[in-house]
C-alpha cells in the first residue's frame with residue numbers, strides 16, 4: 001500500500017515537474033487543483049467527498065470558477081463541505097475560456113480539514129532556573145488563520161507559483177535520491193525587499209499551501225516561526241544554548257515522516273546584526289550565528305523540511321546565510337495592475353459584506369487595456385486610483401479602503417460605490433500628505 005502511494009506521488013511530482021518545460025507543441029502545460037475544505041463535523045471519507053464535489057463541479061458555469069464557493073445548492077455538500085476553490089497554474093496568463101475548459105477536464109483534488117487552534121508559544125530556557133524565552137510560535141497546518149492568505153497576496157510576476165514549484169522539485173530530488181553532492185539544495189528560501197510588501201505573509205501562506213498540496217503524502221504541516229529578536233539578541237552566551245535547544249525541538253518535529261515542517265526565520269538580518277553589534281563579545285555572537293548555520297546544514301538532508309527567511313535590508317544580511325539560500329527572491333512594491341487587483345479584492349469583500357453597494361461589476365484587470373481611457377465607469381476610476389497609488393506598499397494599500405470608509409464615508413447606511421471611490425481617493429491623498437510630512441520631519 002505504502003509503495004503504491006509512493007509510486008503515485010512520484011508520478012504526480014513527475015507530472016508537476018513536467019510543467020516546468022514546454023510541451024511538444026510549444027504550449028506550456030497547465031493544471032488545475034481543486035482545494036476542498038471539509039466541514040469539521042463531517043466524518044465522511046475524503047474520497048466520497050471528492051466524488052460528490054466532482055459531479056457538482058461539472059455543472060458549474062463560467063463565473064462560478066473565479067470565487068471560492070461556499071454556498072451550494074446540494075444537501076450533501078452543504079453538510080460535508082465548507083468551501084471549494086480552483087487553483088490555476090500561472091493564473092495571470094490564462095483566459096476565462098481556458099479556465100472553464102480546464103475545469104471541465106481532469107482535475108486534481110485536495111480534500112482537507114482546517115485546524116482551528118493556534119498559534120502555540122514555545123518557551124525555552126537556556127539552563128535550569130533561567131528565565132524562559134518566548135522562542136517561537138507554532139501552528140499545525142493547514143489552519144483557519146492562514147486560509148485565503150495566499151490568494152490575497154497579489155503579485156504581477158509568478159513568484160507564488162515559482163515558490164511552489166521549488167518545493168515540489170526539492171521533494172522530487174529527495175524521492176529520486178539524487179546525490180546531494182552533485183545537485184545541491186539547502187531547502188532555504190530568502191525573501192527580501194522593502195517593508196510591507198508581504199514577505200512574512202507570503203512565507204506563512206506558502207507553508208499553508210504546501211501543507212494542502214502535499215496532503216496526499218503528509219498528514220499535516222507544522223510551521224515554526226522563530227522569534228529572532230528574543231532568540232538572537234539575548235545575552236550572547238545564552239543565545240548559543242537557546243539556538244541549540246530550539247533546533248533540537250525542530251529536529252523532533254522533522255523526525256516525524258508524516259509531517260511537513262516549515263521553519264520561518266523572520267527578519268534574518270538580526271542574525272547578522274548580532275555579529276556586527278557584538279563589540280566586546282565578538283566570539284559569543286559569532287558562535288550564535290555559526291550555531292544557526294551548522295544546524296541548517298545538518299538538517300538539509302530531511303526531505304520534509306523547508307526553511308523560509310525574510311529580510312528588508314539585504315545589504316546587511318550575513319553573507320554566509322545569503323549563500324545558503326537556494327532562492328533569493330526580491331519582493332517589490334506592487335505595480336499599478338497589482339494595486340488594481342488589491343483594491344478590487346477590497347471592493348469585493350465590502351460588497352460581499354453588504355457595506356458597499358454597486359461595485360459588483362469591477363472588470364478583471366486584463367480587460368482594462370481595451371477600455372477607452374476617458375471612460376468614467378467604476379473600473380476606469382479604480383484604474384486611475386491605482387496609478388495614483390503606485391509607490392505605496394501592500395500593507396498601506398490594504399489599509400486605505402478602511403481609512404476611506406472610516407473618515408470619508410457615512411457607514412451608518414449602505415455606501416454607494418461612487419462615494420466609496422471618492423473616500424478612497426481622499427484617504428489616498430491624506431496618506432500621501434502624511435508621508436510627505438514624516439519625510440520632511442526626518443530630513
Ligand SMILES: Nc1ncnc2c1ncn2[C@@H]1O[C@H](COP(=O)(O)OP(=O)(O)OP(=O)(O)O)[C@@H](O)[C@H]1O
Nearest residue numbers: 152153154194195196197198199200201312394395
Ligand atoms: N502584494 C500584496 N498583495 C496583497 N496584500 C499585501 C501585499 N503586500 C503586503 N500586503 C499586505 O500587507 C500586510 C503586511 O505584510 P507583511 O507583514 O507580510 O509584509 P513584510 O514584507 O513582511 O513587511 P516587513 O518588511 O515590514 O516585515 C499583510 O497583511 C498583507 O495582507
Ligand SMILES: [Mg+2]
Nearest residue numbers: 199200266310
Ligand atoms: Mg515581515
